[in-house]
Amino acid sequence: SYFVHILHLTCKFLDHTVVRESAYPAVKKDITGGGSTERDALHAQIETEKRLALIKAWEESEKTKAENKAYRRMSTVELWEDSKKTSVEAELKKIEEKFERNKAEYAEKMKNKVTEIHKAGDERRAFIEAKQREQCPRVEETAAKFRSTGIALKKLLLGCFISQHSAVM
Secondary structure, eight states: OHHHHHHHHHHHHHHSSOOOGGGOHHHHHHHTTOOHHHHHHHHHHHHHHHHHHHHHHHHHHHHHHHHHHHHHHHHHHHHHHHHHHHHHHHHHHHHHHHHHHHHHHHHHHHHHHHHHHHHHHHHHHHHHHHHHHHHHHHHHHHHHHHHHHTOOOHHHHHHHHHHHHHHHO
């Protein structure tokens, strides 16, 4: 009975199951006066089951360790990935801000150039108008001189003659 009790506790510990007496009929036979061969076979069977239980426990432990290690590595990779993404996004934002600043500066420069071009155009128009205002009195004076002397410019007459001659033909 004591041996059966120890067997129950050992198997319960190793297999996490309760062993019934009928699972090991040789134990009853040994208690009632059976042979030592059966007892040795029973001990061998128990030792084998113990060894298999230990191997199974070791296997489960190693699997759990491997899973935990893989989980830690995955977590590390996720943290690394998140960190890199955040870094790249910050760099992109910085570049976009710099681009916007440069764009605004460039737009301001272009507006200034347009203003300068408009100013230069105004200056050229003013220069042309001033030249025209200078030439008009000169032309009027020359025309008045021609009228008073009655002399016609050869250049003018020649130009008019060619124009009239071309129109007649």
